Amino acid sequence: MTYDTVRIMLDEVRSADVFYDTSAGAGVVRLLARRLxxxxxxxxxxxxxxxxxxxxxxxxxxxxSALTVAAHLGTVPDTMLHRHEADCVVSCSHLPFPDLSFDRILMVHALETAPSGRELLRSVWKVLRDNGKLILIVPNRRGLWALSDTTPYGQGTPYSQRQVRRLLQEGMFHVETCETALYPPLFPLLRSPRLSTAIERAGETVLPACGGVVILEAVKNLWGGVPLTVGKRTFSLRRRLVEAE
Known part of the structure; x- marks a missing residue:
């Protein structure tokens, strides 16, 4: 993991920490928690x-839940762990948990800043139980929230629904549901619970593809195979002549 990668992850944690302490951040939690x-x-x-x-x-x-673990990705100082209520810090390419450890996995502000989304999803596949479920929330490429770098939803790489579906399929997940959420514009309207909820419900009907985030629920694809890399190869075949009696 490079220095720049660690710095980006650390900046992402700091921006999320500041954002969710605001009234706008509380509004986002309220709207998304209803979906979750x-x-x-x-x-x-x-x-x-x-x-x-x-x-x-x-x-x-x-x-x-019987066990709840909050894990940050990358490197975070110990002083920030207590403030963020995190239980551990993990590597994107290796999660320090036994295989088949969790029934449910929630990913927020993770995939879009990971150095390798494929490696991260492969690690998630290993620790998720065979009958488990994954919910993934990523910034929507077609939404307004991905255009503002003043929130954690404007950090990293946003995804379209098609892009994140394909990435999950490559990671041996089957997408069961896919929707967008977070329709109210930034800050002002989020401070009013009644108004922001009304806009959220209207957005689901009028602009179903243009929410600020994409929310997907997926399960493990137990019968899928890891795709092979296609390349040109040459083979040298030898003929063996056997004398017939």
């Missing part, structure tokens, strides 16, 4: 892993 709890209403007895910056969202299930 609709997908996962009851996690009693299940192990939950959050990758990226997930502390504001994991609180929705912390009293339910």
């Amino acid at each position: 709890t609709a997908r996962w209403p009851d996690l009693r007895g299940l192990n939950l892993l959050g990758l990226g910056y997930t502390a504001p969202f994991l609180s929705e299930w912390r009293d339910q």
Whole structure:
């Protein structure tokens, strides 16, 4: 992992930490948490892993799940771990958990800043149980939020729905649902819960592809294979002549 990669990840954590302490950040959590709890209403007895910056969202299930782990990607100083409510810091290419450890994995502010999205998803595939589920939230390339670098949703690489679907399929995941969310414009309208909720619901109907983020729920593809690299090869064939009696 290069110095620039570590710096980008650290800047992402800092910007997320500052953003979610604001009223606008609280508005984002309120809108997205409604989507998340609709997908996962009851996690009693299940192990939950959050990758990226997930502390504001994991609180929705912390009293339910049997185990909740919040993991940052990259290198974060110890003084920031307590402030971010993170349990550990992990590498994108290797998650320090046994295979098949978690029933649910939530990824927020993770894929778009990872040095290799394919490696990260492959590591996630290993630690997710065979009947487990993954929710991935990434900035939407077609949304307004990806155009502003004043929020964590304007950091890293945004994705279209087609791009992130393809990336998940290459990582041996099957996408069950895909939708966009976060329709209200930045800051002002998010401070009003009633108005921002009304705009969110209207956006789902009027502009279903133009939300600020893409939310996907996926399961493991247990029957898929790792694609082979196609290349030109030459073979030297030898003929062996056998004298018939």
